[in-house]
Amino acid sequence: MSEDIIDLSRRHVFGTWRIQKTWKPVNIVSAEGCYFTDSNGRRYLDFSSQLICINIGHGNKNIIDAIYQYMKRLQYLSPAFTCDVRAELSRMLLEIMPNNIVKFFYSTSGTEAVEAALKIARMYTRKHKVISRYKSYHGATAASISITGEWRRIPVEGYHTVPGTQFAPECYCYRCPFKLNYPSCGITCAEYIDYMLQHEDDVAAVIVEPVVGTNGVLVPPPEYLPRLREITREYNVLLIADEVMSGWLRTGEWFAVQHWRVEPDIITTAKGVTSGYLPLGVTGVSKEISDYFEEHLFAHGHTYEAHPVTLAAGIATINEYHKLGIKENVKKVGEYLGRRLRELEEKHPSIGEVRGLGLFWAVDLTKDRKTRKPMNNPKDKLYGKPIIVEKVASKAFEQGVFVIGWINNILVAPPLIAVREDIDKGVEALDEALKIADQEATP
Numbered sequence: 001m002s003e004d005i006i007d008l009s010r011r012h013v014f015g016t017w018r019i020q021k022t023w024k025p026v027n028i029v030s031a032e033g034c035y036f037t038d039s040n041g042r043r044y045l046d047f048s049s050q051l052i053c054i055n056i057g058h059g060n061k062n063i064i065d066a067i068y069q070y071m072k073r074l075q076y077l078s079p080a081f082t083c084d085v086r087a088e089l090s091r092m093l094l095e096i097m098p099n100n101i102v103k104f105f106y107s108t109s110g111t112e113a114v115e116a117a118l119k120i121a122r123m124y125t126r127k128h129k130v131i132s133r134y135k136s137y138h139g140a141t142a143a144s145i146s147i148t149g150e151w152r153r154i155p156v157e158g159y160h161t162v163p164g165t166q167f168a169p170e171c172y173c174y175r176c177p178f179k180l181n182y183p184s185c186g187i188t189c190a191e192y193i194d195y196m197l198q199h200e201d202d203v204a205a206v207i208v209e210p211v212v213g214t215n216g217v218l219v220p221p222p223e224y225l226p227r228l229r230e231i232t233r234e235y236n237v238l239l240i241a242d243e244v245m246s247g248w249l250r251t252g253e254w255f256a257v258q259h260w261r262v263e264p265d266i267i268t269t270a271k272g273v274t275s276g277y278l279p280l281g282v283t284g285v286s287k288e289i290s291d292y293f294e295e296h297l298f299a300h301g302h303t304y305e306a307h308p309v310t311l312a313a314g315i316a317t318i319n320e321y322h323k324l325g326i327k328e329n330v331k332k333v334g335e336y337l338g339r340r341l342r343e344l345e346e347k348h349p350s351i352g353e354v355r356g357l358g359l360f361w362a363v364d365l366t367k368d369r370k371t372r373k374p375m376n377n378p379k380d381k382l383y384g385k386p387i388i389v390e391k392v393a394s395k396a397f398e399q400g401v402f403v404i405g406w407i408n409n410i411l412v413a414p415p416l417i418a419v420r421e422d423i424d425k426g427v428e429a430l431d432e433a434l435k436i437a438d439q440e441a442t443p
């Protein structure tokens, strides 16, 4: 039976961002808390919260019940109407989002949240270009993939991309694109964007993941985002914070920009808003942008926007974040996770750096600690070359720990309800699995 499920899935469902013949999905039958179980009854620790989204953990009864209860009452509502959850979730978001964000567009994914942000930015500014950074992922559709700096854009470049993106170097101190050192660098990566804006015209927005997720949990130094805010204001360009992955207490604050008290003009989020239980994307905008559309056409919308059952899930999830003391847990367990990963760093020559914030960490591999040469480059993934972090992740999975390996980083991001024992179990598996990478590294 399970073989049928795997075989039918293999034949008729796309495995995404991969060459199909290498996809061997495991059949998962149930999940609870930080663990999920396969059809052979084997339990796995979810050390990457599935796709860094199941923040409250699997099987939360209150969220499930809220979804069920609302579904019984209202299964769908046209965007032309309103209902209690449309008002209530918006009110709750006002309390936790950066203060200047006052109005929301609700969609069904992070990609759509970004797509809406770009459209809003272009309608509001009547300008076209967007500055993004190379190490970024912003979504899979035409506009959002066009502003994605990493390898996923390359296969569709030109015929599925929207013109007008300029890429800037990222803020990545361990492998600084300018080969400088912090703090004597003077945050050249931010100043470079100032330089770009001196030379470019028609720029609507600069978009950043405040803490870069998919591309290796890049936490900027404290001056970076405030400086970017200054620069974007000076040139009258919008700042969009893409918090699809970094939002929802993942880094210890509701949204990562709040670590540095930065107020973006537009914020995008998804994933943790419903803890992944239902598909919901959110695009929040400032009062200035909101006011603009009082007199101008808001030319956007779709059938499933602000779907009431997804909004009910959002409300229940925010209530759970509060009730379960998630913020406090992220601080406490996050510090412990950082300590444990640093122990691994000391032990394994293949680890170049571990870095992170809250319960959002990356283990960044290197072939050689002196040169900091990565084990793999993004183009290795494009051209189907073996990826060492994928081998490390497979080995960890054999030991009952699911963790994501992307290009050159292992993304450690357990559900935000994790306790020390979960961290210990995950770190133990990584300790064993990293031996594979050590064989590729200069001792």
Ligand SMILES: Cc1ncc(COP(=O)(O)O)c(C=O)c1O
Pocket: 109, 110, 111, 112, 114, 137, 138, 139, 140, 209, 213, 214, 242, 243, 244, 245, 246, 270, 271
């Ligand atoms: C920063 C960021 N933006 C956008 C997206 C796209 O979100 P989704 O996969 O929900 O469409 C992601 C997905 O991981 C993301 O990390």
